[in-house]
Amino acid sequence: MTGRPDAAAQEAGRILELRKRMRQAEEHIFARIPEHDVGPTLERIAAVTRLAGDPQRTYPVVHVTGTNGKTSTSRMVDAILTEAGLTTGRFTSPHLHDLRERITVAGRPVGPEQFLAAYADVAPLADLVDERSLRAGGRRLSFFEMLVAVAYAAFADAPVDVAVVEVGLGGTWDATNVADGQVAVVTPVDLDHTHLLGDDVEAIAREKSGIIKAGSLVVAAEQPEEVVAVLAERSEDVGARLTLEGRDFGVLRREVALGGQLVSVRGLAGEYGDLLLPLHGAHQAHNLATAVAAAEAFLGGGAQPLDADVLAAACAGMTSPGRLEVVRRSPTVLVDAAHNPHGARSLVAALGEAFAFSRLVGLVGIVADKDAAAILETLEPALDHVVVTRSSSPRALPAERLGALASEIFGESRVTVVPHLPDALEQAVTLAEEEGLGGAVLATGSVVTVGEVQRLLGRADA
Numbered sequence: 001m002t003g004r005p006d007a008a009a010q011e012a013g014r015i016l017e018l019r020k021r022m023r024q025a026e027e028h029i030f031a032r033i034p035e036h037d038v039g040p041t042l043e044r045i046a047a048v049t050r051l052a053g054d055p056q057r058t059y060p061v062v063h064v065t066g067t068n069g070k071t072s073t074s075r076m077v078d079a080i081l082t083e084a085g086l087t088t089g090r091f092t093s094p095h096l097h098d099l100r101e102r103i104t105v106a107g108r109p110v111g112p113e114q115f116l117a118a119y120a121d122v123a124p125l126a127d128l129v130d131e132r133s134l135r136a137g138g139r140r141l142s143f144f145e146m147l148v149a150v151a152y153a154a155f156a157d158a159p160v161d162v163a164v165v166e167v168g169l170g171g172t173w174d175a176t177n178v179a180d181g182q183v184a185v186v187t188p189v190d191l192d193h194t195h196l197l198g199d200d201v202e203a204i205a206r207e208k209s210g211i212i213k214a215g216s217l218v219v220a221a222e223q224p225e226e227v228v229a230v231l232a233e234r235s236e237d238v239g240a241r242l243t244l245e246g247r248d249f250g251v252l253r254r255e256v257a258l259g260g261q262l263v264s265v266r267g268l269a270g271e272y273g274d275l276l277l278p279l280h281g282a283h284q285a286h287n288l289a290t291a292v293a294a295a296e297a298f299l300g301g302g303a304q305p306l307d308a309d310v311l312a313a314a315c316a317g318m319t320s321p322g323r324l325e326v327v328r329r330s331p332t333v334l335v336d337a338a339h340n341p342h343g344a345r346s347l348v349a350a351l352g353e354a355f356a357f358s359r360l361v362g363l364v365g366i367v368a369d370k371d372a373a374a375i376l377e378t379l380e381p382a383l384d385h386v387v388v389t390r391s392s393s394p395r396a397l398p399a400e401r402l403g404a405l406a407s408e409i410f411g412e413s414r415v416t417v418v419p420h421l422p423d424a425l426e427q428a429v430t431l432a433e434e435e436g437l438g439g440a441v442l443a444t445g446s447v448v449t450v451g452e453v454q455r456l457l458g459r460a461d462a
């Protein structure tokens with residue numbers, strides 16, 4: 001006797017088919033030019049979005065650039081606008097575990113169906129642009145350009161009321177910059193990617209200022225004077241309005257609280273007291289002030305205060321995976337994606353403020369194009385011992401080379417080299433436990449290192 005498959009079997013089959021199609025799409029995307037291999041042109045991504053009908057122009061955009069704090073600030077803006085009743089899209093990078101983390105709608109990663117639908121819309125257009133580019137002696141769309149195209153299409157399909165878009169690298173030539181942000185957010189600018197963006201903060205700021213468009217409202221976190229000068233020049237040139245932390249908005253007060261901190265901020269249009277922010281560190285309080293100003297800029301042009309209850313509820317639910325996050329107890333294991341000296345300085349300051357460990361062991365893996373020596377020098381006062389390792393990234397610095405650097409900075413007796421990351425995590429935990437209950441491990445140095453430690457500890461859903 002035969003019959004129709006029951007509903008559960010049909011659903012299981014559908015899920016298996018979706019997973020298969022997602023794997024195929026991901027393989028095709030990852031086979032493209034790597035994310036870090038960028039070229040100073042918007043021609044390819046602009047050609048794809050133009051063929052797709054410029055989906056990025058069907059909704060307003062809050063565009064976020066800077067050196068550090070971009071992802072946290074983007075998530076905060078997203079949370080506030082969502083709590084205010086808007087359907088948001090959010091594009092951030094890189095991801096910790098799943099490609100779809102980069103593209104969210106209403107605060108959640110797009111589902112496989114949404115992702116595949118958007119990919120199906122843009123993939124044939126990308127193939128057409130690839131063909132034209134190769135024929136002219138150019139190259140195919142990169143991994144990142146393809147994801148930007150998918151994200152912009154997914155947001156249009158949803159549809160969203162606003163997209164919060166984090167640049168991948170720089171600003172002017174970043175693929176996200178085919179969109180024109182009504183609000184341009186600039187988080188702290190410091191040295192990073194100097195081989196691509198320039199050797200000083202002024203040059204880097206000039207590249208990042210390219211997201212400032214005509215008539216936009218610019219929200220800039222606290223910056224060095226030379227960065228402010230660049231942002232002011234760009235804003236004047238295109239007719240944008242520049243607002244600055246410390247002058248137009250900022251942190252009024254903050255104090256450490258259980259599980260985070262209490263923060264009072266002044267926005268562009270109002271003051272908001274005793275906001276419970278479940279994130280650690282002064283840098284997160286400043287990210288919050290920037291996010292509040294950006295939300296005010298979007299919702300009311302910077303002239304209308306936010307609803308205090310809406311803001312309080314948004315703050316209470318804010319998260320920033322991989323940023324000074326506790327992923328295990330007994331012993332405590334913290335992860336933080338600091339991957340440049342500025343990020344490491346913020347990490348060390350937050351550690352001293354929020355935690356008190358009798359012994360802290362670092363588990364450090366750094367990408368080869370980063371200033372590993374400066375990162376290690378910044379971490380040294382905070383760590384009793386460091387276990388250096390290598391993540392699975394093909395760009396990761398070999399553990400032996402990183403170990404040699406670490407030995408110069410920490411001294412050989414405080415350095416252990418373990419090339420295989422799972423073994424390195426086990427060794428770091430063992431060293432931390434030598435101090436009893438007061439020991440802890442801090443895994444840091446790159447997003448990939450953090451993601452792999454999370455996965456090893458069963459936190460791939462973080």
